Amino acid sequence: MYNSLTVEKSVISGMNYLAHLYLSGEDESILVGNFIGDYVKGNQYQQFPLAVQTGVLLHRQIDWFTDRHPLVKDCASRFKTNYGRYSGIVTDVIFDHFLAVGWRNYSIYPLRQFSKHVHAILLSNFNLLPLRVKLFLPFLIQHKRLESYAGLEGIWQSLAIMGRRTSLPEEADFALDVLRQDYDLIKREFEVFFADLVDFVESNFEVEIKKPADNRL
Template sequence: MNFLAHAWLSRQGSDDFLYGNLVADGVKGARLESWPPAVAAGIRHHRQVDAAIDRHAEVLRLLRMAPQAQRRFAGIALDLVWDHFLASRYPDARLVERCYRVLGERRAPSRLEGMVPAMIDGDWLQRYADFDFTCRAIAGIGQRLRGPNQLAALTPWLREEYASLEAAFVALWPDMQQRFRE
């Protein structure tokens, strides 16, 4: 649920395009005909970004480094870690306010219905600058998954590998910006 990274990579588009990027994780399936064209384009853009980041050499390297028991869940945690580095290195209050406005004006897909108001009210996108908050958010996502909270179990590794995560972000983010240049 890396809202901030997707917002950064789609910020030059219309509000509908941005909205599609922000809610894409709540949209299932490939059939997007029921969505306005710019929202559908945003959903497709979000999925292209996810596919590119999941195949990036830095992400693959970090996944190999992750503890074996939590490796399957590490990609979820890394998504929020990228938002942490964006919020801490490149704070953009105007973009965050735009995201909150765009999300607040429309109804979120049912999978995100409860989370979006909490995100806006709690100002999560700016609070991701605090790594402790980001780790709590990662653990919170783990509470919504079945079984033991593997994401909470992963947070000590994230703290230990903070320098490696930051180095990966420094390599990864310019690549993503280049690939998804506005």
């Protein structure tokens, strides 16, 4: 989600989907497009129904905004020693962790309910999904990858899988050490950044994100 660097992504990584799904709001077709955004290149999005096209383009705008945010760059710099140019991808995964941990502050739906709803939408639109998405979707559902982000073990597993199956360095232990060391600071960076991102999406796109009444985003 947060970094547009081209990288061979594992078909089973479940890398950073939670934020994109959340930022899709209530429109199921936009959610589908936002979910598959990394797998639709160039003008290929024009092959999909209009609302799905909107989701793909929203995905790209979210990436564009995120890549340029100073707090994202600050966080990614912590991982450059071992991850180099892939440090932004590690930040993607870790930011989804903080979204999952603080989920009640962002959504009126429990994370498990939201995840099951997403699974149902994706399965009902299975024929629209790119082949690579069709291949990893059963794994994502079976292993509850969206919910697993709430635990550090789930983050470690995602990074470890990507390290084994993609060009991402095999440095999951290092990433978790950095996260534990600077946990509270990175959490605050995420919270400020994500508030900016939600505001960007709601201000520039016709997306309705239902948040708790006491949310201060």
